[in-house]
Amino acid sequence: MRTVDPVKHEAKRRQIMAAxxxxxxxxxxxxxxxxxICARAGISSGALFHYFPNKRAIFLAIFEQDRRxxxxxxxxxxxxxxxxxxxxxxxxxxxxxxxxxxxxGLALEVMAHxxxxxxxxxxxxxxxxxxxxxxxxxxxxxxxRGRIDAGLDLAMAxxxxxxxxxxxxxxxxxxxxxxxxxxxxxxxxxxxxLRVETR
Amino acid sequence: MRTVDPVKHEAKRRQIMAAxxxxxxxxxxxxxxxxxICARAGISSGALFHYFPNKRAIFLAIFEQDRRxxxxxxxxxxxxxxxxxxxxxxxxxxxxxxxxxxxxGLALEVMAHxxxxxxxxxxxxxxxxxxxxxxxxxxxxxxxRGRIDAGLDLAMAxxxxxxxxxxxxxxxxxxxxxxxxxxxxxxxxxxxxLRVETR
Numbered sequence: 001m002r003t004v005d006p007v008k009h010e011a012k013r014r015q016i017m018a019a020x021x022x023x024x025x026x027x028x029x030x031x032x033x034x035x036x037i038c039a040r041a042g043i044s045s046g047a048l049f050h051y052f053p054n055k056r057a058i059f060l061a062i063f064e065q066d067r068r069x070x071x072x073x074x075x076x077x078x079x080x081x082x083x084x085x086x087x088x089x090x091x092x093x094x095x096x097x098x099x100x101x102x103x104x105g106l107a108l109e110v111m112a113h114x115x116x117x118x119x120x121x122x123x124x125x126x127x128x129x130x131x132x133x134x135x136x137x138x139x140x141x142x143x144x145r146g147r148i149d150a151g152l153d154l155a156m157a158x159x160x161x162x163x164x165x166x167x168x169x170x171x172x173x174x175x176x177x178x179x180x181x182x183x184x185x186x187x188x189x190x191x192x193x194l195r196v197e198t199r
Numbered sequence: 200m201r202t203v204d205p206v207k208h209e210a211k212r213r214q215i216m217a218a219x220x221x222x223x224x225x226x227x228x229x230x231x232x233x234x235x236i237c238a239r240a241g242i243s244s245g246a247l248f249h250y251f252p253n254k255r256a257i258f259l260a261i262f263e264q265d266r267r268x269x270x271x272x273x274x275x276x277x278x279x280x281x282x283x284x285x286x287x288x289x290x291x292x293x294x295x296x297x298x299x300x301x302x303x304g305l306a307l308e309v310m311a312h313x314x315x316x317x318x319x320x321x322x323x324x325x326x327x328x329x330x331x332x333x334x335x336x337x338x339x340x341x342x343x344r345g346r347i348d349a350g351l352d353l354a355m356a357x358x359x360x361x362x363x364x365x366x367x368x369x370x371x372x373x374x375x376x377x378x379x380x381x382x383x384x385x386x387x388x389x390x391x392x393l394r395v396e397t398r
Contacts, residue, residue: 028314111369112311115227156384163366164359170310171362185355189392 025105083141104173148194224304282340293364303372347393
């Protein structure tokens, strides 16, 4: 009996998703073919369908992967962890990918695609809501422990932090964009905005 | 001899641009027809061509209008004006339009269109560069007069302020988006980030 090695299966799935993400970012979703994806991932088109039924499923899986990574991070935050440090960690996961010029453009593609794919738009919007709620929760804990300014509208602050993270993906890949410097300034803006003393 | 009243001509041009902007925001550039624009602007299709040769020219004109409004504002800033107040004024002009739900979606349409129209992408990018340079100039004057933190990388700070303004257009029209509250928090973020004492 043939068996599927789940570790190898997952590794191959991620390899296909990475190849597809780079192509979607550069060529757009519409113009990318499954043949392009197979060529870049180094697999046969017959093999592709053991992992994904179609191109759209790969697009959704890339997005779902981010969602799972963030859910796993949130689940791992303990009651005793410093909420400000936890917030910075969440920000770093949210901006994961800006250092890779291959994926610059993917965020715009996601937004453009959401404009004419209702199911996908609902997924993106649901994810944004979850993320803002998680951010708001961390901000509330930080405010309760006196780590940040408790006088702010924390739900709106979470919205702004999320929008700033998104802006990095829109700008990633532009001339003169240095990811590490941008991330340092992002941390500084958030720290000063929330009135955290930088340590 | 028939003459053209330049004031009336300009008013009609603006009326056509406003009608087109609302349609582009809601339906997208591709799906909007010149017939739609004429119907909404309340003019005949014969009359349209006294103002614009085609749909693309209207799209470019909407964008150029913003550019001219900002250039006019910048030209009016005097050497003796407080650079921090001038910066807040510039921000308010940059975000002009977020209070109108009709235009929500136009920023995304501009970005999407820039993705497959090289001449337009070059215009957008040139405008962004000009705007960031103007912001940087005001930040440098504010820093020189001790109004803001002079230790920041001011060109990168200008990039962030510009990205935050853009994010308002991306979020405008979302459920729970209250323009005046968002603008107040935008001012607060910038003031705290730059270490200006709010008065």
